[in-house]
Amino acid sequence: MKARTVDAIWTGILYAISFLVVVLLGFFIVTIILRGWGFWDPQFLFGNPSNTQAGGGIGPQLFNSLYMLVLTLLISVPLGLGAGIYLAEYAKQGKLLSFIRLCIEAMASLPSIVVGLFGLLVFVTLTGWGYTLIGGALAITILNLPGLTRVCENAILDVPYSVKEASLGLGATRWQTLVRVVLPAALPQIITGVILAAGRIFGEAAALIYTAGLTTPFLNASADLSSKLNPFNMFRPAETLTVHIWKLNSEGIVPDAKLIAAKSAAILIVMVLLFNIAARLISVLLQRYFTGSKGRKKRNANKIAV
Amino acid sequence: MKGKKPINYWKSEYIGRMLVTFCGFLIVFATLAIIVFICSKGIQSFTQSHISLKEMLFSKQWAPNDSAHPKYGAVIFIVGSTLVSIGAVLLSAPIAIALAVFINYIWPEFGTKVLKPVLELLIGIPSVVYGFLGVTLLVPMLRDSFGGVGFSLIAGIIVLSIMILPTIASIAADAIGAVPHAYLEASYGLGSTRWQAISRVIVPAARKGILTGVVLGLARAFGEALAVQMVIGNTVKLPSGLYSPTATLTGILTMDMSNTLNGTAWNNALWTLAMILLLISFFFILIVRAIGQRGGK
Numbered sequence: 001m002k003a004r005t006v007d008a009i010w011t012g013i014l015y016a017i018s019f020l021v022v023v024l025l026g027f028f029i030v031t032i033i034l035r036g037w038g039f040w041d042p043q044f045l046f047g048n049p050s051n052t053q054a055g056g057g058i059g060p061q062l063f064n065s066l067y068m069l070v071l072t073l074l075i076s077v078p079l080g081l082g083a084g085i086y087l088a089e090y091a092k093q094g095k096l097l098s099f100i101r102l103c104i105e106a107m108a109s110l111p112s113i114v115v116g117l118f119g120l121l122v123f124v125t126l127t128g129w130g131y132t133l134i135g136g137a138l139a140i141t142i143l144n145l146p147g148l149t150r151v152c153e154n155a156i157l158d159v160p161y162s163v164k165e166a167s168l169g170l171g172a173t174r175w176q177t178l179v180r181v182v183l184p185a186a187l188p189q190i191i192t193g194v195i196l197a198a199g200r201i202f203g204e205a206a207a208l209i210y211t212a213g214l215t216t217p218f219l220n221a222s223a224d225l226s227s228k229l230n231p232f233n234m235f236r237p238a239e240t241l242t243v244h245i246w247k248l249n250s251e252g253i254v255p256d257a258k259l260i261a262a263k264s265a266a267i268l269i270v271m272v273l274l275f276n277i278a279a280r281l282i283s284v285l286l287q288r289y290f291t292g293s294k295g296r297k298k299r300n301a302n303k304i305a306v
Numbered sequence: 307m308k309g310k311k312p313i314n315y316w317k318s319e320y321i322g323r324m325l326v327t328f329c330g331f332l333i334v335f336a337t338l339a340i341i342v343f344i345c346s347k348g349i350q351s352f353t354q355s356h357i358s359l360k361e362m363l364f365s366k367q368w369a370p371n372d373s374a375h376p377k378y379g380a381v382i383f384i385v386g387s388t389l390v391s392i393g394a395v396l397l398s399a400p401i402a403i404a405l406a407v408f409i410n411y412i413w414p415e416f417g418t419k420v421l422k423p424v425l426e427l428l429i430g431i432p433s434v435v436y437g438f439l440g441v442t443l444l445v446p447m448l449r450d451s452f453g454g455v456g457f458s459l460i461a462g463i464i465v466l467s468i469m470i471l472p473t474i475a476s477i478a479a480d481a482i483g484a485v486p487h488a489y490l491e492a493s494y495g496l497g498s499t500r501w502q503a504i505s506r507v508i509v510p511a512a513r514k515g516i517l518t519g520v521v522l523g524l525a526r527a528f529g530e531a532l533a534v535q536m537v538i539g540n541t542v543k544l545p546s547g548l549y550s551p552t553a554t555l556t557g558i559l560t561m562d563m564s565n566t567l568n569g570t571a572w573n574n575a576l577w578t579l580a581m582i583l584l585l586i587s588f589f590f591i592l593i594v595r596a597i598g599q600r601g602g603k
Contacts, residue, residue, distance in 0.1 A: 007499035014412050017404045018421060021471070025424050028431070028439060035442065082329025090323060091330065100330060103337040105594070109522070109587045110340065111529025113556050117563065117580050118340045121347060125568075142336055149333065173315060175322040196430070203432025206531040206556075210563060245434045246532050249441060250561075258442075265438045272430040276423070 029269060036266025044263060048218075049244075054256040058264055060216045063231060064133065064238040065202060068212065071137040071234065072201050076144050077194055083145070084152025089178060108146035112206040115142050119211035131213030131237040139211040140204050144197050151193030155186035188286035192279045199275035203268060205242035213237035214247055241268060341584070347574075348581025351378070355571035362578060368542050370572035378575045380582065382544055386552040389545065390459060390534060391527035394466035395474075399520050401467075402474035406516075407504055410482045411490075417479075425472040433469065437536030440465040445537055452549050457539030460548040465533050470523035477522060481515020482508060517597050525590035529583065531556035555583050 038044070047057020091097045116139055123135030159182050167177040216239045223229035228236040239247070241264050248254070248261045351357045357378045365379025405425075409417030440461055449456030485508050493503035509516070539551020540561065559580055566573040 003499045003502060007501040010501040010505075011412060014404050014408045017401055018408045018413075018416070021401070021405060022420060022424050024468070025428055031443065032435065032439065079329050079332060082326040083333055086326040086330035090326060100334055102591075102595075103334045105591050106588055107333060107337045107340075109525050109529070109591050111531065111556060111583055111587055113529070113531040113559050114344065114580055114584050114587070115340070117559065117577075118343055120563070121343045122339070142340070145333060145336070173319055175318045178322070196426070199430045203430065203435070205432065205434045206560065209560060214564075242432050242434045245438060246536070249434075249438065249536055261438055262442070265435045268432050268435050272427065272432070276427055276430060280423075 029273070032262075032269045033266050036263040039263040039266040039270075045267075049260075050254060052254065054254065056254060056256075056260065058241065058244060058260065058267075060219050060231075061239055061241045061244040061264070062267070063219070064212075064216060065240040065242070067231070068133060068137055068140070068208075068238065068240055069198060069201050071133065072140045072144070073194070073198060075137060076141040076148055076197075079141070080145055080148025081152045081190070083149040084156060085178065087149065087153045088156040089174070089182075104146045104149060107142070108150075110143070112143055112204060115139050116207035116210045118142070119207065123211055129235055131211065131215075132235045133212055133238040134234040136208045136212030136238065136240070137234075139207045140201050143204065143207055144201060147200075148193065148197055151197070152186075152190055155189035155193070156182055158189065159185045184290065188283050188290060191286060192283040195275055195279035195282065199272050199279075202271055202275070203242055205240070205246055208240055208243050209246070212240065212243070214239055214243060344577070344581050344584050347577040348584075349578075351571070351574040351578040354569075355574045357571065357575060357578075362575070366544065370566075370575055376571060378571070380555075380575075380579055382542055383553055383555040383558055383579060384582065385544060386459075386538070387528055387554040387556065389552070390462040390466060390538065390554060391524055393459070393463035393548075394470055394527045395520060395524050397463060398467035398471045398523060399474055402471055402519070402523075403478050403509065403516060405471075405475040406478035406482045407509070409479045411500070411504060411508070422476075422479075425475055428468070429472045433530060433533040434536075436465055436469055437533035440533065440537035448549070454549050455539065455551060457537060457551045458549045459538065459545045459552055462534045462538040462554070463548075465537055466527045466530060469530060469533060470526050473526055474516075474519040474523040477519030478512070478516045481512040481519070484515065485511045514597055514600070518594050521590055521594050521597065525587055528590070529556065529587055531560050535560050555579050559583070 043055075044057045045062060046059040048059055049061070050056030087097075087100070091100065119135055119139035119142075123129060123138050124131060127135075129135055163181060163185065164177055167181040168174070172180070215237050217228045217236055219231045220229045221231055225233055227233065230236075245261050245264050245268075248257045248264075252258075252261070254260065351362065352359055362378055362380050363384075364381060365377065366381045367377035367379045368382055369375075369377040405421060409421055444461050444464060445456035447456075448454075448458060448461055489507050489511055490503055493507045498506070534554055535557035538554060538557060540553045540557050541551040542553050542558075545552040559576060563573075563576055566576060
């Protein structure tokens with residue numbers, strides 16, 4: 001009887017803790033969105049920031065964040081996919097592999113500020129570029145590479161071995177099997193992982209302070225691509241939205257710094273929500289596409305044509 | 307036709323293989339490069355600026371801008387970082403283990419459909435947003451209820467504990483989920499209640515995985531920069547209690563690195579702090595490895 005009472009009490013406590021965590025997240029999201037209410041105002045989203053007056057926008061910062069995200073994904077996804085394929089398909093058990101794994105673990109645990117400082121040494125000082133967008137993208141690539149590698153490796157290892165054997169038995173080479181059979185089957189998992197990584201890239205700040213800098217030049221789309229004013233020039237300083245929030249908090253002199261920070265935080269939260277929902281939706285859709293009968297016929301037709 | 311085949315074979319097999327091997331080794335190269343660059347900068351304090359290692363590690367005086375008698379003791383930052391991350395883990399680990407148990411044994415459907423996505427979202431929230439929440443909600447609340455400035459050790463601990471909760475919880479949930487079902491059945495067969503089975507059989511059986519999660523959470527807490535820096539107050543002194551402000555290794559690096567000139571003793575001392583941070587994060591990985599190797603499986 002006593003043991004049952006204890007059991008009931010602890011079950012109650014576990015329920016309470018779990019619901020509290022869910023409520024906490026809900027509270028965070030609602031608070032941030034309410035505090036930043038009105039963040040969708042186009043004048044704020046696309047307008048230029050003001051240094052002294054209230055009413056400035058965050059246009060350049062938002063653009064920098066998105067551009068940085070695209071650039072980082074372009075660099076880190078091929079590298080992570082390559083490393084994942086190497087670990088899953090080609091690396092042989094032994095000292096070398098366990099050393100590579102140790103490196104991945106070590107890299108995954110690096111504090112982002114340390115990666116930022118490494119970026120300051122290599123991408124800013126050593127190369128002589130100064131604070132640049134590409135330097136920032138390379139620094140976040142280092143941060144995200146271990147995670148992406150793990151996602152790709154697991155996705156490839158999850159493909160049933162019999163599928164691989166069937167392809168090899170039909171006379172396909174290892175690489176052909178990999179590219180035409182294994183990778184398509186692993187794609188849903190990889191894409192989900194990449195989208196979740198994209199959310200993290202979008203939210204990174206500490207690694208960018210010393211690599212992409214705290215300022216943005218006055219952007220002008222009609223400027224020459226080599227000019228620091230052109231928004232698409234990778235070799236220009238670029239303050240992202242996250243860094244902007246941090247800077248407003250520590251040294252903001254604009255009268256409405258708090259409000260701009262609140263609205264920017266709301267945008268970040270909405271983006272994080274979108275990335276998560278997108279990851280879920282796409283993984284369900286792709287799963288259906290690759291395992292459904294309609295999808296398979298279409299793929300086979302493609303293969304014969306090739 | 308026959309002559310073409312080897313070329314195609316060579317192209318498709320070896321070029322692809324070389325490319326992916328290159329990607330694999332790039333990770334090794336990048337890790338080694340980070341160690342070499344940060345450490346070669348970090349030891350300049352001792353080789354160029356002649357700061358003694360003893361002063362760095364054991365002195366509480368940090369006054370690098372004092373022109374007559376500059377002091378480079380890092381104790382305050384090391385203690386601050388340690389206190390804030392251990393506090394965060396103490397607060398976070400019990401909640402995380404409770405969540406892990408709940409997901410696996412109490413209500414798995416709610417666990418996979420609601421709790422896991424919630425944890426994923428909590429991971430996804432950027433650290434500056436946590437810092438912003440800390441500054442706008444937590445700090446005023448602490449100021450009103452306990453007095454002082456509000457920016458304090460406890461504010462850092464609370465913010466960090468929420469940030470590392472998903473890390474510990476998801477690893478602990480995997481560990482608890484991997485405990486064979488037979489253990490639960492055997493325990494039930496002996497007449498135990500669910501709580502007795504969980505607390506005396508399941509959680510002890512999963513302790514290695516849980517411990518791994520806790521250490522990784524500690525590592526994440528130690529390396530977190532902006533959220534902590536925004537709420538901890540950044541006063542260069544040892545905290546006198548939970549409600550007093552202090553400073554961390556990551557915080558001082560975030561704030562001061564751009565204020566100093568390359569090559570000065572102050573700048574070198576900051577790089578040494580970065581090196582300490584790097585070494586501590588590697589130390590955590592070694593602990594995780596040691597936990598994994600102990601006792602075979």
